[in-house]
Amino acid sequence: MHKIFILSAFSSILEKADNYMLPCPFKYLTGYDCPGCGFQRSFLALLKGDFHHSFYLYPATVPILITLITGLSAHFWWGPKSKNLINVMYMITASIITVSYLFKVFTSHIH
Numbered sequence: 199m200h201k202i203f204i205l206s207a208f209s210s211i212l213e214k215a216d217n218y219m220l221p222c223p224f225k226y227l228t229g230y231d232c233p234g235c236g237f238q239r240s241f242l243a244l245l246k247g248d249f250h251h252s253f254y255l256y257p258a259t260v261p262i263l264i265t266l267i268t269g270l271s272a273h274f275w276w277g278p279k280s281k282n283l284i285n286v287m288y289m290i291t292a293s294i295i296t297v298s299y300l301f302k303v304f305t306s307h308i309h
Contacts, residue, residue: 233299237262257298258291265291 219239224232240256241263243249252259265287272280 231299231302233295258295261291261294 219242222232222235224230225235236256237259240252240259243252243255244259244263269280269284269287272283
């Protein structure tokens with residue numbers, strides 16, 4: 199019974215989450231998307247289970263989350279020995295962000 203209540207509350211929160219998204223200050227000032235624009239909507243779509251739409255909105259969401267979770271875990275368990283792993287993951291994630299941003303800038307991308 200408690201599981202149903204928790205799922206219902208979680209679903210209700212997800213439906214109202216669009217109202218609480220932070221606006222991008224870079225886009226507000228310049229009118230152009232920043233390299234992080236779309237992450238919040240993509241993360242919300244991912245929480246709703248819509249992986250395809252999440253990837254369409256911001257392809258780097260899953261790599262960012264994997265890097266964050268793996269980086270924190272490796273740092274906690276292995277300490278300084280995990281430095282190379284974390285650096286490689288940062289570089290891969292940064293490359294994905296850069297490529298997807300350049301793709302968005304140089305192609306017609308409609309949300």
